[in-house]
Amino acid sequence: xxxxxxxxxxxxxxxxxxxxxxxxxxxxxxxxxxxxxxxxxxxxxxxxxxxxxxxxxxxxxxxxxxxxxxxxxxxxxxxxxxxxxxxxxxxxxxxxxxxxxxxxxxxxxxxxxxxxxxxxxxxxxxxxxxxxxxxxxxxxxxxxxxxxxxxxxxxxxxxxxxxxxxxxxxxxxxxxxxxxxxxxxxxxxxxxxxxxxxxxxxxxxxxxxxxxxxxxxxxxxxxxxxxxxxxxxxxxxxxxxxxxxxxxxxxxxxxxxxxxxxxxxxxxxxxxxxxxxxxxxxxxxxxxxxxxxxxxxxxxxxxxxxxxxxxxxxxxxxxxxxxxxxxxxxxxxxxxxxxxxxxxxxxxxxxxxxxxxxxxxxxxxxxxxxxxxxxxxxxxxxxxxxxxxxxxxxxxxxxxxxxxxxxxxxxxxxxxxxxxxxxxxxxxxxxxxxxxxxxxxxxxxxxxxxxxxxxxxxxxxxxxxxxxxxxxxxxxxxxxxxxxxxxxxxxxxxxxxxxxxxxxxxxxxxxxxxxxxxxxxxxxxxxxxxxxxxxxxxxxxxxxxxxxxxxxxxxxxxxxxxxxxxxxxxxxxxxxxxxxx
Numbered sequence: 001x002x003x004x005x006x007x008x009x010x011x012x013x014x015x016x017x018x019x020x021x022x023x024x025x026x027x028x029x030x031x032x033x034x035x036x037x038x039x040x041x042x043x044x045x046x047x048x049x050x051x052x053x054x055x056x057x058x059x060x061x062x063x064x065x066x067x068x069x070x071x072x073x074x075x076x077x078x079x080x081x082x083x084x085x086x087x088x089x090x091x092x093x094x095x096x097x098x099x100x101x102x103x104x105x106x107x108x109x110x111x112x113x114x115x116x117x118x119x120x121x122x123x124x125x126x127x128x129x130x131x132x133x134x135x136x137x138x139x140x141x142x143x144x145x146x147x148x149x150x151x152x153x154x155x156x157x158x159x160x161x162x163x164x165x166x167x168x169x170x171x172x173x174x175x176x177x178x179x180x181x182x183x184x185x186x187x188x189x190x191x192x193x194x195x196x197x198x199x200x201x202x203x204x205x206x207x208x209x210x211x212x213x214x215x216x217x218x219x220x221x222x223x224x225x226x227x228x229x230x231x232x233x234x235x236x237x238x239x240x241x242x243x244x245x246x247x248x249x250x251x252x253x254x255x256x257x258x259x260x261x262x263x264x265x266x267x268x269x270x271x272x273x274x275x276x277x278x279x280x281x282x283x284x285x286x287x288x289x290x291x292x293x294x295x296x297x298x299x300x301x302x303x304x305x306x307x308x309x310x311x312x313x314x315x316x317x318x319x320x321x322x323x324x325x326x327x328x329x330x331x332x333x334x335x336x337x338x339x340x341x342x343x344x345x346x347x348x349x350x351x352x353x354x355x356x357x358x359x360x361x362x363x364x365x366x367x368x369x370x371x372x373x374x375x376x377x378x379x380x381x382x383x384x385x386x387x388x389x390x391x392x393x394x395x396x397x398x399x400x401x402x403x404x405x406x407x408x409x410x411x412x413x414x415x416x417x418x419x420x421x422x423x424x425x426x427x428x429x430x431x432x433x434x435x436x437x438x439x440x441x442x443x444x445x446x447x448x449x450x451x452x453x454x455x456x457x458x459x460x461x462x463x464x465x466x467x468x469x470x471x472x473x474x475x476x477x478x479x480x481x482x483x484x485x486x487x488x489x490x491x492x493x494x495x496x497x498x499x500x501x502x503x504x505x506x507x508x509x510x511x512x513x514x515x516x517x518x519x520x521x522x523x524x525x526x527x528x529x530x531x532x533x534x535x536x537x538x539x540x541x542x543x544x545x546x547x548x549x550x551x552x553x554x555x556x557x558x559x560x561x562x563x564x565x566x567x568x569x570x571x572x573x574x575x576x577x578x579x580x581x
Contacts, residue, residue, distance in 0.1 A: 002031070006038050009045035016052060029056045089117045097127050105133040129154035133162040135191075141167035144177060151181035158182060160189040182215035190216070191223040219244050225254040236300065239276050248277065253284040278304045284342075285314035293318050294347070298327055307333040311340040319347050326350060326383075330390060340401075341366060348383045354392040360401035362429065367408055368400075369393065370415030382415075394419040401429040403455065409435045417447045427453040431480070434459070438466045445472030457482035457539070464490030471497040473534075480539040487545035491554065492516070495533065513553070520557050535559055 002011040012035030019028035032053035039046055088096065100108060108128065112119040122128045132150050134142050142165055151158060158181070222244065239250065281304060283290075297317055301307075310333065317327075327350035329336055338358040339350070349369045352359060359368065371379040371389040379389040394400075397420050402408055413436050425448045430436070438461045444451070451473050456462060457480045467481065467490040492509060493499060495516050499507045523531035538554060540546055541564040551563040 002034075007040060009035060009039045009043050009049055011035075012039070013045065013049060013052065016056070020056065025056045025059050029053065029060065032056065089121060093125070096121070097125070100128060101131075104136060105131060106136045123153060126153065126155040126157040130157045131160040132158060133160070134164045134166070135162050137165070141165050143167055147178060148181070151178065154181075154185070156181070156184035158185040158187055161187060162189075162191040164191070164193040179212045179215050183211070185215070186218050187215060188218055189221040190219055193225050213243065216244060218246050220246055221249040221251075222247055223249075223251040223253070225252065236303065239278065239303070245277075249280040250278055251280075251282040251284075253282070275302075275306075276304050277306055279306060280309040281307060282309075282311040283313065283315075284311075290314065291316045291318075294327060298332065301327070301329070301332050305333060307336055309338040310336060311338075311342065312344060313340075313342040315341070315344040315346075317344070317346045326381075326387065329353065330393070348381075351387075351390065352393055354390070354396055356394075357396055358399040358401075359394070359397055360399070360429070361405065362401050363404040365407055366405075367412050368402070368416040370412060371419070391419075395421045395424075397421070397425055399427040399429075400425060401427075402433060403429045403431040405433050406435070408433055410437055410440050413440055414443065414447075417444070420448070422448040423450050426450060429455045430459075431455050432458040434461075437461055438463055441466040442469035445470055449473065449475070451476055453478040455480040457484055459484060462486060464493060467491070468493035468497070470494055475534055477534060477536045478539075479535060479537070481543065482539055482541040484540075484543060485545055486540070486543060488547065488550040491538075491546065491550070495535075495557075516557070533557060533559065538562070541565075 002015055005011055012031050016028040016031040016035075019025070019031065032049055035049050036046070036053065039049065088099075091099075100111075103111065108122070112122055129150055132147075132154070134147075144166065147163075147166060161182075239247070292315070294317055297315075301310075310329075326348040327346075329339065330351045330353040334353045334355070336353050336356055338360075339352055339356060340358070340360040340362075341350075341364055342360070343363045344361075345365050349361070349366050351369065361368065367383070369389075370382050372382045373379050379391070381387045381389055394416070400416070400420065402413075402416070413430075413433075428444070428448065428451055436459070441456075441462070444454075449472065452475055454470070454473070454476060462481060462484045464487055467486055470476070470479075471494055489509060492512050496512050499509075499512055501507055519531050520533065522528070523533075537560045539562045540551070541562060543563065544565065546563065548563065548565075551561045555561050
């Protein structure tokens with residue numbers, strides 16, 4: 001086996017063990033030494049072979065030293081290793097606390113079983129319990145008694161609390177038994193994944209007292225979920241009545257926001273509402289989502305003038321009056337950096353301030369605002385002829401997401417890209433945009449030469465020729481072409497740029513592949529950056545036009561490839577079963 005497979009570690013290990021059983025340690029050591037030279041260093045059995053070599057060498061050295069009366073310590077002696085092992089508890093307490101901060105909470109609890117010294121240190125040190133994260137605990141429900149024990153061990157030092165899968169989910173139990181432990185703590189981060197009625201108004205029957213509210217005065221991040229029907233007025237009262245004066249990030253998810261007809265518009269609700277200090281607001285609705293009009297939403301957003309990030313999901317916004325047809329975020333939130341409108345329907349796209357760097361409207365019936373020039377030379381928005389355009393609206397965009405947009409046409413697409421600064425735009429998501437044609441792909445490289453991430457999958461119009469036009473993106477590092485009809489020929493054209501030589505003759509694909517491989521090899525030997533392929537990740541899941549052998553060749557170029565065809569195979573297998581039935 002050693003003669004036939006010289007790079008296989010199993011042969012050397014078997015031969016060495018046989019000679020060890022025969023008592024010939026010299027022969028065994030020779031086999032181990034030859035194996036260590038021939039076997040790849042990344043082999044999993046390399047470490048086993050080293051240990052066997054050390055054991056045999058120690059035996060031979062012990063025999064030689066025994067003649068002269070010297071003693072030699074056994075490297076495999078467990079007692080000696082325990083004596084020489086480094087004791088973590090000998091470090092200063094401050095350093096141990098810094099080390100344990102990098103350990104997740106669920107693993108930190110298990111570390112109590114390592115030794116008595118570790119257990120006593122964790123139980124007697126409140127800082128070990130400053131972050132209580134129950135998100136990655138067992139699937140079984142966490143009882144309130146367990147939570148109380150952790151809060152008691154923290155002794156008022158809890159700064160982050162993640163309440164997930166707590167049982168029972170009674171707001172009274174949480175308010176009366178858990179909140180008292182937080183009164184002396186400087187709680188800054190709170191995630192709650194169940195009924196949040198404890199934070200709502202008294203008409204829900206779970207309002208907290210003024211003393212209990214003090215436990216949340218220092219909150220900076222609040223993530224709430226699990227309320228089945230959260231009224232819009234309750235949301236405003238929760239934010240704008242100085243309930244959380246230090247709050248900067250608010251995230252609602254899994255909540256169905258509703259606006260009953262009995263409520264008037266937000267602007268007439270209460271004059272005691274104060275502008276919040278929120279920097280990030282995320283509302284992820286479930287089910288039918290929130291149905292409101294432009295006037296109410298403008299009044300709500302006006303209460304948050306310091307927003308930097310805004311994300312709204314499942315919103316349906318209509319116009320009840322003709323005077324206010326769009327949302328002017330350039331005036332409401334002049335410092336906005338990120339705007340995401342996910343699976344939402346607006347009459348017109350909101351305006352964004354020049355500071356905006358991310359504009360995402362995935363899976364929404366919404367077009368980014370484009371401009372048209374009137375006879376007097378003034379540019380106005382194409383969807384609102386009464387609004388004068390802001391020329392710097394999209395100039396600082398780094399990320400534009402228009403994926404799953406079924407109403408965006410070629411003209412709209414070019415109008416949006418023309419308003420962006422191509423030297424700044426680094427990411428473009430345009431998956432599943434059926435109304436964009438093949439001819440517009442070549443203009444992406446012309447208008448946005450600084451793109452680093454491009455998602456262009458799930459588009460039937462993406463052909464080999466269109467993919468070859470992306471060769472001009474010299475800084476592209478991530479490319480997603482999943483669920484398209486692109487073949488290996490198109491990928492070669494993308495890497496090479498063209499298959500036509502200087503004489504106008506077509507270059508064979510094998511020659512084209514050899515040139516690309518030679519370029520990569522020259523870069524690896526010389527280190528010339530000009531020869532390096534900029535692409536680092538290529539995603540082409542469900543691309544049946546590219547074989548697994550071709551994807552392995554692309555990996556040999558130093559590119560990380562994701563080529564999963566299992567979904568396609570599962571789909572075909574399901575069809576076969578249906579046909580048999």
